[in-house]
Amino acid sequence: MTPEDLQKLESLAGLRLDQEERAVLAQRLERLLEYVRQIESIDSTGVTPIATTLEGLPSLREDVVEESLPAAAALANAPDPHDSHFRIPGVMRQSDGENA
Amino acid sequence: MSLAWQSVERLLRALDKGEFSAAELREHCLAAIAARGEELNAFNFVSEAGPAGAAVGPLAGIPYASKANIAVRDQPLSCNSDILEGYRSLFHATVIERLAAAGARWIGQTNMDEFAMGSSCEHSNRGSAKNPWDLKRTPGGSSGGSAAAVAAGLLPFALGSDTGGSIRQPAGFCGIVGMKPTYGRVSRWGLVAFASSFDQIGPLCRSVTDAALVYEVLAGSDPRDATSLREPVAGVTEEMERGVKGVRIGVPWRLLETGVQPAVRENFERSLRALEAEGAELVELELPLTGHAIAAYYILAPAEASSNLARYDGVRYGLRVDGNSVAEMTCLTRTRGFGDEVKLRILLGSYVLSSGYYDAYYGKAQRVRAMLRDEHRQALRQCDAIVTPTSPTSAFALGERLSDPLQMYLSDAFTVPANLTGFPAIAIPSGVDPEGLPLSIHLSCEAMAEAKMFRIARGFERCLDFESLRRLRFPESTEAA
Numbered sequence: 247m248t249p250e251d252l253q254k255l256e257s258l259a260g261l262r263l264d265q266e267e268r269a270v271l272a273q274r275l276e277r278l279l280e281y282v283r284q285i286e287s288i289d290s291t292g293v294t295p296i297a298t299t300l301e302g303l304p305s306l307r308e309d310v311v312e313e314s315l316p317a318a319a320a321l322a323n324a325p326d327p328h329d330s331h332f333r334i335p336g337v338m339r340q341s342d343g344e345n346a
Numbered sequence: 347m348s349l350a351w352q353s354v355e356r357l358l359r360a361l362d363k364g365e366f367s368a369a370e371l372r373e374h375c376l377a378a379i380a381a382r383g384e385e386l387n388a389f390n391f392v393s394e395a396g397p398a399g400a401a402v403g404p405l406a407g408i409p410y411a412s413k414a415n416i417a418v419r420d421q422p423l424s425c426n427s428d429i430l431e432g433y434r435s436l437f438h439a440t441v442i443e444r445l446a447a448a449g450a451r452w453i454g455q456t457n458m459d460e461f462a463m464g465s466s467c468e469h470s471n472r473g474s475a476k477n478p479w480d481l482k483r484t485p486g487g488s489s490g491g492s493a494a495a496v497a498a499g500l501l502p503f504a505l506g507s508d509t510g511g512s513i514r515q516p517a518g519f520c521g522i523v524g525m526k527p528t529y530g531r532v533s534r535w536g537l538v539a540f541a542s543s544f545d546q547i548g549p550l551c552r553s554v555t556d557a558a559l560v561y562e563v564l565a566g567s568d569p570r571d572a573t574s575l576r577e578p579v580a581g582v583t584e585e586m587e588r589g590v591k592g593v594r595i596g597v598p599w600r601l602l603e604t605g606v607q608p609a610v611r612e613n614f615e616r617s618l619r620a621l622e623a624e625g626a627e628l629v630e631l632e633l634p635l636t637g638h639a640i641a642a643y644y645i646l647a648p649a650e651a652s653s654n655l656a657r658y659d660g661v662r663y664g665l666r667v668d669g670n671s672v673a674e675m676t677c678l679t680r681t682r683g684f685g686d687e688v689k690l691r692i693l694l695g696s697y698v699l700s701s702g703y704y705d706a707y708y709g710k711a712q713r714v715r716a717m718l719r720d721e722h723r724q725a726l727r728q729c730d731a732i733v734t735p736t737s738p739t740s741a742f743a744l745g746e747r748l749s750d751p752l753q754m755y756l757s758d759a760f761t762v763p764a765n766l767t768g769f770p771a772i773a774i775p776s777g778v779d780p781e782g783l784p785l786s787i788h789l790s791c792e793a794m795a796e797a798k799m800f801r802i803a804r805g806f807e808r809c810l811d812f813e814s815l816r817r818l819r820f821p822e823s824t825e826a827a
């Protein structure tokens with residue numbers, strides 16, 4: 247795995263590793279990928295892949311309106327609540343680079 | 347002798363007769379936890395504030411603890427991760443509601459590997475729980491705290507979750523019974539998701555009968571979980587004492603050829619002979635695909651985990667590390683909040699799902715999963731249960747496998763197949779090795795064949811008499827027998 251590959255993977259995973267972590271995790275990742283590649287040897291021609299062991303349709307409940315979580319409760323664990331919203335860094339930027 | 351050492355079965359009888367009160371029983375458990383809890387590091391916390399349980403019901407007055415990934419309203423739910431430090435549940439998991447309705451009394455929360463990713467409880471932000479049989483050894487994982495607490499006689503039972511063996515492997519390492527129900531049999535509502543198509547909640551107890559009593563309360567369909575099975579739950583306790591005469595035990599001998607400690611193999615063979623003497627019949631099985639189970643699992647489970655753990659973004663709950671943009675905030679939060687093992691699995695999952703690799707890894711592993719399920723289904727037409735040791739070794743030393751994840755993962759070689767198939771499975775203590783560490787037998791049956799599985803497990807338990815070994819190691823449990 248090249249440093250570029252790992253960097254791309256970090257961005258997909260939403261992580262930013264430091265040099266030390268990168269060295270350790272890249273080596274562990276390589277070893278695991280080498281191990282899991284053994285399944286290449288299994289002939290699975292014509293087999294339908296499964297995403298779950300359940301067969302048939304999922305058990306959906308009736309589409310009935312029920313009481314939901316009050317906004318205050320939903321915000322109780324928020325790191326930065328504001329009124330009835332979750333506050334986040336600005337998405338749009340002003341021309342001087344400040345968050346709008 | 348502490349009442350906390352007594353079995354659920356016996357406690358129910360004694361409470362019914364009024365030999366002591368539920369409050370006294372709870373005090374005994376709290377005292378046992380206070381005396382040994384710190385040394386074992388089995389608990390995250392105990393609390394007076396949790397659900398007290400109904401006055402009457404099949405588990406009325408029985409104290410229990412739950413793993414730190416199961417929601418209990420108003421209580422912390424950290425999954426032993428820094429990213430969820432301070433988070434409090436807004437509702438009860440369905441299993442907590444069912445246990446409360448059955449009269450069980452929640453007493454606290456147990457230690458675990460971060461987000462249930464681990465086989466040793468060492469990937470916990472509070473440090474590892476310890477194995478009560480030898481404090482230098484791992485209790486196993488990821489439900490290591492639950493296993494250590496029950497094995498040390500701190501309380502009669504605890505809940506764990508099992509994605510690749512996280513109930514059964516620690517139960518095996520700690521000399522107790524651990525059971526994973528059929529996928530969908532127990533609601534996952536309120537269980538923090540790791541790998542959604544694998545996760546199941548189940549009991550850790552000191553006897554097969556206790557596990558059956560708790561399982562009967564946990565099992566049932568739940569409209570809040572779309573993967574919950576709608577079929578009615580069959581009772582399991584009635585059939586349990588019927589014995590194993592004529593039961594066909596399938597043994598995949600070839601899977602035991604590599605990596606299995608001699609003491610484990612010896613104990614396994616002895617256990618099979620004991621069951622044969624009770625009238626069971628041995629059937630040799632060939633399960634060629636099952637040797638690839640760990641490989642398929644370590645593609646599928648990390649893939650699901652990388653998707654499930656995308657929700658930890660610092661926006662709505664949990665840790666937030668400030669950044670100049672949403673993307674930077676998310677990235678910094680996750681980087682600081684997740685431990686190394688969780689990061690490794692998210693990276694692995696992101697890799698196998700990424701463009702260019704998806705078909706070769708994820709798609710292929712999904713096909714292998716289908717084939718492996720068919721292989722087990724075919725095998726279970728020739729026999730009633732597939733039996734192996736629970737783990738290839740007894741409990742390993744703390745620190746021994748931390749730098750080698752693959753070695754750590756291979757300790758789940760015999761438990762992972764039941765998560766890939768979705769079939770029920772149970773670990774039963776079967777003896778001790780020359781170092782005095784517990785050994786364990788693992789058996790798995792067809793989907794929803796829990797009644798048969800408990801009956802065979804009870805057969806093993808009766809002829810292996812692990813109870814006398816427990817009494818030798820923990821003399822304080824003697825009067826409880």
